[in-house]
Amino acid sequence: MATPKPTPLYPTYKELKEISLSDYPQLNSVFTDNPDWCAVHWQWGKSFLEYTGRNKSEHTYVRFRNEIERFLLWAFFIKQVPVDDFRKADILEYVDFCWKPPISWIGNSNLDRFVLENGYFHSNKQWRPYKIQAPKSQQNKDIDKKKYRPSQQTLTSTFTAIIAFYKYLMNEELSYGNPAQIAKKDCRHFITDAQVKEAKRLTEIQWQFLLDTAVEMADANPIYERNLFVIASLKTLFLRISELSERKNWSPVMGHFWQDENENWWLKIFGKGRKLRDTTVPLDFIPFLERYRLSRCLSRLPSTSENNVLVEKIRGQGGMSSRHLRRLVQDIFDNAYRKMKEADGEQKALKLKEASTHWLRHTGASMEVERGRALKDLSEDLGHASMATTDTVYVQTENKKRAESGKNRKVN
DNA sequence: GTATATTAGTTCACCTCAAC
DNA sequence: GTTGAGGTGAACTAATATAC
Secondary structure, X not given: OOOOOOOOOOOOHHHHHOOOHHHOHHHHHHHHOOOHHHHHHHHHXXXXXXXXXXXXXXXXXXXXXXXXXXXXXXXXXXXXXXXXXXXXXXXXXHHHHHHOOOHHHEEOOOOOOEEEEOOEEEEOOOOOOEEOOOOOOOOOOOOOHHHOOOOHHHHHHHHHHHHHHHHHHHHOOOOOOOHHHHHHHHOOOOOOOOOOOOOOOOOHHHHHHHHHHHHHHHHHOHHHHHHHHXXXXXXXXXXXXXXXXXXXXXXXXXXXXEEOOOOOEEEEEEEOOOEEEEXXXXXXXXXXXXXXXXXXXXXXXXXXXXXOEOOOOOXXXXXXXXXXXXHHHHHHHHHHHHHHHHHHOHHHHHHHHHOOOHHHHHHHHHHHXXXXXXXXXXXXXXXXXXXXXXXXXXXXXXXXXXXXXXXXXXXX
């Protein structure tokens, strides 16, 4: 039997909120051409996703939308059984499907689900529920679709989403059990991972090189003052890229730098999980703040009431999106990579090519650990809810001990 | 502390619009 | 009118908050 063609089921949250099926001709035909329960289940999915979009972060919406969409597509077209009739075995069957989806359900590029044309949202025929990601090293697009395998993380997320979906249905008294919860324990695709993670950080030398490059670029062309300020902030203040960017419920402004009664500088940060924190601002960082402010024709140091955006757009108004901030950082990485390759050879520069913005947070924090900063203080500056996170991710006390004790083993 | 749930970062492709 | 700064949507992986 030929595998049915997949079709998108849910648009973005903004579009879902005001969806009218008469504007979605192909989506609508899915319900007229299939058993009645399909339309009912689509409505269940819709209300679950609306609930997610309303109460959770936009990332969670996207995450759950993708999973619920796939799950329903499988139930509609492959299994052809209503999801409230599913047992553990059915969920396991679905996960096997996710582990190795049919080639015709895998794409290799990002495509819109729906295309607006003449006032109608047409389902994009090219869209696929799964996507194979070519590794950064091999950019050619003809990667073999048979090689598609979701990562362990992805598999976990799949379960998480379906479990959350069933929980919602149970609360609404639409389903009487949570088969996904039980199936997870029996899934044969999970492997226990005790591998030592490779540190995602730059060495002291690489960081120095990066900073020098940024300073040089800013000296040569003031347009790069912004890039310099961004990388200095990310590394020295251990920021996440999102914490510098404009978000729906928070706009970082210069006034978030403030001084306590002992003239210590602090920066107010709105972090992950809607947590507000103050991070210490070292004296060494102040000159970088000053030079960026002077390049923007602001006073040398910010005042508490100042509401100029923290990082300014060159064109347009308002704060920057995380996407473009990332590009600014990448620009410096690229330049530093080229320079280091010329100076010290490809091998030494390689890390600069691999590095991404989050590495700066890691680099800053790890260097603090090496300088002997108390774990508790560091944990507060990073904005972690628990010190255990700081230890496992940044310090890796256990691995260091193990490496040390294993180092001097003899061969004979 | 561990396991689970949620939220963020990464990368790609393509789009839009402000400033020259 | 170009052009490049900046935006959006997508699918994935990583980080980390929170429940247990």
